[in-house]
Structures are given as C-alpha cells and as structure tokens.
Amino acid sequence: MAGGNEIVVRFAGEGGQGVVTAAEMLARAATGVGYHALTFATFPSQILGGPTWTQARVSRFPVHSPGDSVDILIAFNDYAYQEHRSDVRAGGVILLDPAVTPDPSDTNHRCITVPFDQLAKQTGEARAANMVVMGGLSRLIDMPIEFFKDFVAARFSGRAGVVEANHMALDLGLAHLADEEPIANLTAPDRPDYDQLFIKGNDAISIGAIHAGIETYI
Amino acid sequence: MVYLERNLVGEGKVAIQASSEIESITGILGAGFAGKKTMTATSGPGFTLMAEGIGLGWMAEIPLVVVDVQRGGPATGLPTKTEQSDLLTAISPAHGDSRMPVIAPGTVEECFYASVMAFNWAERYQGPVMLLSEHSLAERAQNIPRPDLSKVPVENRDVYTGNNGYLRYEAKGISPMPVPGKPGAYVANGSEHDVFGDTTHLPKYHVHMTERRFGKLELLEDGDYEAENTKAKIAVMPWGGSKGSVFEAYEALKAEGVDLGWYYTMFVSPLPAKMLEELKCKDLVVVPELNYQGQMAMVLRSLGVKAEAITLYTGLPFGAKELAGRIKQLLAEKGERTGAAKA
Structure with a gap:
C-alpha cells in the first residue's frame, strides 16, 4: 500500500467524456474536508473529441506540482490506456472501460474493468459516469464516500433528483469495487486553521483585478 | 472573462467581449487615458495583435494591464498546451525602443497578488504592464489561503489637479496625469512629442522622452523575492x-x-x-x-x-x-x- 500522505489520480479519455471536470471534482471534494490538492489539465483544441487527460494530486500537506508518479489511472478508452499506462507506478491501479482489453503481459498494474456508462444509466442520469468513478475511487483510496456525497449535495443544491442520482452512482461505483483492496489509505487530514478558497489561476487573476479596482475589461 | 462578466458590475464598471484583439487593446487605451483602471486578456497570436497598441500605451504613458496566458506557439501552435515562450515578446512586444514591465505569477495564490500588483505598477509608472500567465496555471485548480485583502495595498495614479497650460511630459520622471475634461488638457500622442504632447521629430525631445520613459521603470525595482x-x-x-x-x-x-x-x-x-x-x-x-x-x-x-x-x-x-x-x-x-x- 502506498504511503498515507498523498495520492495521484489521472483521468484519461476523450473530450466531452467529463475528463476535465473529474480531476477538479476529486480535488474539490478532497479540499472540502481538509486535504490539499492541485490539478493539471491538458486537452486538445477541439470542442468535442480528441485525447484529453487531467490529474489530481491529493495530499495531507501542501502540494506544489501535479505529481510525478500516477497511483491510479482511469482510462475511458483504449488510446488512453495505451498512452498513459507507462506513467502508472508499479503496483498502481488502472480502471478500464469494458471496451478496453488490458494487456495480459502487464503484470505491473492491477487492471479493473468498470462499466462506467452502464452503471451510470442505472441511476437515470447517464452523465453520472464521473460519480461512478468517484465511488470506486473512494474505495481505492479509502476515503469515506460521505466526502463525495457532501460535495454532490452542495454542488447540486436545490436539485433533489440530480443529487439522488449522483449519490446512487457513487454507491454503485463503491459497490463495484467493494472487494478490491485499497491502494492507499490517506490518513485523515489536518484541516487548515485558516480560511481557504479552491479556485483556478484565471479566476484568481480576476479576483485580484477586482480588488485592485478594475473598472473596464475589454 | 466569464468571472469578470459575472462580477465586474456596478456603476462605472463594465466587462465587454470585443470582436478582436485590436479592438480590445485600443478600447482599454481609451479607458486608461480617461482615468479608468483597465485590463484585457489574451493568448498566443492575440497578444501579437495587441503589440502596436501596447507600444502606443508606452509612448503616450497610459496605465493598462494586458494578461497573456502563454501556450505553445508560434502561430496557432499548441493552443491548449502549456509553454513559457512569450517572455521575450512580453518584455518587448512593440517595435522601437521600449521595455514593458512583466509580472509572472508562479502559483494560483500568486495569480491574485500578481494581478493586484500589475494594476499597482501600471498606476505607479503610468504605462502598460504585462501579466504573464500560462495555460497550466490558468487551468490549475488549487486550495489557497483566502487572501487578506486588508494586507494588499492598492495604488492609484497621481492625478493632475492644477490649471490649464500643464506640460504633461516636461518632467524627467513621473508626472501627474490629467483627467480628460478637466484642466490640464494634453495630447496623448503615438508620435514622438514635445512636453505638451505635440508631434515633433527634434532630437532633443526624442532623447528627453526616451530617457523619461525608461527612467520610470526604476520605480518598479522594489519587488519582493x-x-x-x-x-x-x-x-x-x-x-x-x-x-x-x-x-x-x-x-x-x-x-x-x-x-x-x-x-x-x-x-x-x-x-x-x-x-x-x-x-x-x-x-x-x-x-x-x-x-x-x-x-x-x-x-x-x-x-x-x-x-x-x-x-x-x-x-x-x-x-x-x-x-x-x-x-x-x-x-x-x-x-x-x-x-x-x-x-
């Protein structure tokens, strides 16, 4: 099992599959309960399609970079699996879409097939595949599912149906990986004793501009 | 842009989606001349398109902030990949003798402080300031300590309050900036100019103004490190x-x-x-x-x-x-x- 201080998770797939928001979702949920997190995103210039990947590094301590060694890869298609599996550390976990056949010679990694889309459809919210992933992750990194459920409740506040579907997706993902050994058990975080924001660089520039007294943006 | 559209609201405040980068830079030149704190943001070729306007801002001494979110180039290049390859362009985007102040934040938290300081620098030295971000930083989401706004001072330009007949460009260094419509009218000129702002090609004025423009950069050499x-x-x-x-x-x-x-x-x-x-x-x-x-x-x-x-x-x-x-x-x-x- 990896050390208890941090975990690096990479999501790889195609533009439009929710890959970009997945890392942010994990990081936001983790920081909400006191972990430190930082994301990295790289995507093609097409609005839809094209290889896309994002990464979230979650730690008990402040982090400064996206992290070198991937503990868990979520590969939404075969290209993503082939392209990124060499970045997964020995002993790391790869979650695969059923359409992807893992290389039988790959004995370095624990490959687990998860029917993301099929499980999502069971919730009545086909776009909840991300939440199926998060549910599975909560098992793999031994993070209480309530962290994610609280995040969902806050994110979709006032939309009870959406919250219910996403909670169900989290439970389905967790149940699907219930028999898997966690790859890490992140020690409970020491919640920072100061007020925090979870924002992107662009937004931080905008907030700074408003504080500085900007009057005209063109 | 989206954040500012939602949050830059209230009397006298506006966020506009311009139809081109040239429109953006000339728009904020006008706003900066009119006494407003102003900013635009772009990336890659868009920054190159703004070069001429940035040069005008340096020449006419107009405070403004240009955000350049670097990505792979040149040309359309790698529009969604990260790179730090605009540094030389940011320092010297315009033709002729000029050197722009550049602030490049290194973390999400620093993006906030860099933005405030870019405005402070623009107001302090009365000219364009380049805020150099990059794709990986722009898209990076991170938890940061909530900035203590009371500890982030905001600077405002030295505004002229005297009578008409003001020689805006006479001083060797910084001089108060008139507000259009109020006493102290002058010409904000893209051509080399005399102390009032009128066009001249006389060597003594080009020497005076060049040294004045570069000399103001000394006001910005006290940054933290x-x-x-x-x-x-x-x-x-x-x-x-x-x-x-x-x-x-x-x-x-x-x-x-x-x-x-x-x-x-x-x-x-x-x-x-x-x-x-x-x-x-x-x-x-x-x-x-x-x-x-x-x-x-x-x-x-x-x-x-x-x-x-x-x-x-x-x-x-x-x-x-x-x-x-x-x-x-x-x-x-x-x-x-x-x-x-x-x-």
Whole structure:
C-alpha cells in the first residue's frame, strides 16, 4: 500500500467524456474536508473529441506540482490506456472501460474493468459516469464516500433528483469495487486553521483585478 | 472573462467581449487615458495583435494591464498546451525602443497578488504592464489561503489637479496625469512629442522622452523575492508556473545534500534590484523553463548573470523527479560535486 500522505489520480479519455471536470471534482471534494490538492489539465483544441487527460494530486500537506508518479489511472478508452499506462507506478491501479482489453503481459498494474456508462444509466442520469468513478475511487483510496456525497449535495443544491442520482452512482461505483483492496489509505487530514478558497489561476487573476479596482475589461 | 462578466458590475464598471484583439487593446487605451483602471486578456497570436497598441500605451504613458496566458506557439501552435515562450515578446512586444514591465505569477495564490500588483505598477509608472500567465496555471485548480485583502495595498495614479497650460511630459520622471475634461488638457500622442504632447521629430525631445520613459521603470525595482541558502555558489531560479515543480526538485536535491541556492520572484522585468545584484555574484544560476531558447536565461545573461537554462518544450510541465536529475546532470557537467556524488 502506498504511503498515507498523498495520492495521484489521472483521468484519461476523450473530450466531452467529463475528463476535465473529474480531476477538479476529486480535488474539490478532497479540499472540502481538509486535504490539499492541485490539478493539471491538458486537452486538445477541439470542442468535442480528441485525447484529453487531467490529474489530481491529493495530499495531507501542501502540494506544489501535479505529481510525478500516477497511483491510479482511469482510462475511458483504449488510446488512453495505451498512452498513459507507462506513467502508472508499479503496483498502481488502472480502471478500464469494458471496451478496453488490458494487456495480459502487464503484470505491473492491477487492471479493473468498470462499466462506467452502464452503471451510470442505472441511476437515470447517464452523465453520472464521473460519480461512478468517484465511488470506486473512494474505495481505492479509502476515503469515506460521505466526502463525495457532501460535495454532490452542495454542488447540486436545490436539485433533489440530480443529487439522488449522483449519490446512487457513487454507491454503485463503491459497490463495484467493494472487494478490491485499497491502494492507499490517506490518513485523515489536518484541516487548515485558516480560511481557504479552491479556485483556478484565471479566476484568481480576476479576483485580484477586482480588488485592485478594475473598472473596464475589454 | 466569464468571472469578470459575472462580477465586474456596478456603476462605472463594465466587462465587454470585443470582436478582436485590436479592438480590445485600443478600447482599454481609451479607458486608461480617461482615468479608468483597465485590463484585457489574451493568448498566443492575440497578444501579437495587441503589440502596436501596447507600444502606443508606452509612448503616450497610459496605465493598462494586458494578461497573456502563454501556450505553445508560434502561430496557432499548441493552443491548449502549456509553454513559457512569450517572455521575450512580453518584455518587448512593440517595435522601437521600449521595455514593458512583466509580472509572472508562479502559483494560483500568486495569480491574485500578481494581478493586484500589475494594476499597482501600471498606476505607479503610468504605462502598460504585462501579466504573464500560462495555460497550466490558468487551468490549475488549487486550495489557497483566502487572501487578506486588508494586507494588499492598492495604488492609484497621481492625478493632475492644477490649471490649464500643464506640460504633461516636461518632467524627467513621473508626472501627474490629467483627467480628460478637466484642466490640464494634453495630447496623448503615438508620435514622438514635445512636453505638451505635440508631434515633433527634434532630437532633443526624442532623447528627453526616451530617457523619461525608461527612467520610470526604476520605480518598479522594489519587488519582493524569495531567497534561500544564499551563500551557495550555484542557485536555481525558476520563473512563472514552473515554480512548483522546480521547488519540489530543489527540496529533493537539498535533502540529498546538494549545496544549491534558491531564488524566485514573480517580478521578472524589471527584476528586484537587490535580487539581481545577488544573482550576479553566483558562479551559475540554473533556470528551468518551458521553452526551447532558454528565454529567462538569455535575459539574465544580458543583465550580467552567469545563467544557464534547463529547457523543456513538450507542451507539458516539468516533472519534479526528472528535473532534479537534470539539475544534477548539469552540475556534474559543470564539474560541481553534488551531495549524491560525495556519497
């Protein structure tokens, strides 16, 4: 099992599959309960399609970079699996879409097939595949599912149906990986004793501009 | 842009989506001339399109902020990949004799402070300031301590309050800026001008105005910087969004016993004067940066610093472990014994 201080998770797939928001979702949920997190995103210039990947590094301590060694890869298609599996550390976990056949010679990694889309459809919210992933992750990194459920409740506040579907997706993902050994058990975080924001660089520039007294943006 | 559209509201405030970069830069030139605090943001070729307007801002001495979120180039290049390859362009985007102040934040938290300081610099020296971000930093989401706004001072330009007949460009250094419609009318001129702003080609005015414009940059040399293990003969100095990866590489090397100094500032042009003097005393300053030419190392060498770049131009950021190895390799090539070599 990896050390208890941090975990690096990479999501790889195609533009439009929710890959970009997945890392942010994990990081936001983790920081909400006191972990430190930082994301990295790289995507093609097409609005839809094209290889896309994002990464979230979650730690008990402040982090400064996206992290070198991937503990868990979520590969939404075969290209993503082939392209990124060499970045997964020995002993790391790869979650695969059923359409992807893992290389039988790959004995370095624990490959687990998860029917993301099929499980999502069971919730009545086909776009909840991300939440199926998060549910599975909560098992793999031994993070209480309530962290994610609280995040969902806050994110979709006032939309009870959406919250219910996403909670169900989290439970389905967790149940699907219930028999898997966690790859890490992140020690409970020491919640920072100061007020925090979870924002992107662009937004931080905008907030700074408003504080500085900007009057005209063109 | 989306954030400002939602939040830049209230009387006298406006966020507009212009139809072109030229429209954006000329729009904020007008707003800056009219006394407003103003900003635009762009990336890649859009920044190049703004070059002429930025030059006008330097010439006519109009405060404004241009955000350039760097991505791979040139031309359309790698529009959604990260790179640090606009440094030279940001320092000198316009033709002719000019040098723009450049602030390049290295973390999400610094993006906030860099933005405030970009406005402060623009107001203080009365001219354009380049805020140099990059794709990986723009898209990076991170938890940061909530900024204590009471500890972030905001500067405002020195406004002219006298009578008409004011010679706006007479002083050697900074001079109060009139507000259009109020006493002190002058010509904000893109051509070389006399002390009132009227066009002239006389050598004495071009000398006076050129020295005036460059002289104002001295007002910006007091930026903060980080320094650690300053006695080491060799230092590492990242800039911009590579800061985090380089810091982790530095920490790893320090743990191995490598005697390496650390220098960092987001005020990349002009550099803090005291920091520059310290860098000049080093046998070697290693600059990891995401471009082919080693642009910051080039700038440092032009300032008298013995600098050498470690470059990466894949469209992706540095990995800390790999970078630590490359720094050790460079030190070994330079004949420096590292902690690991001693072991």
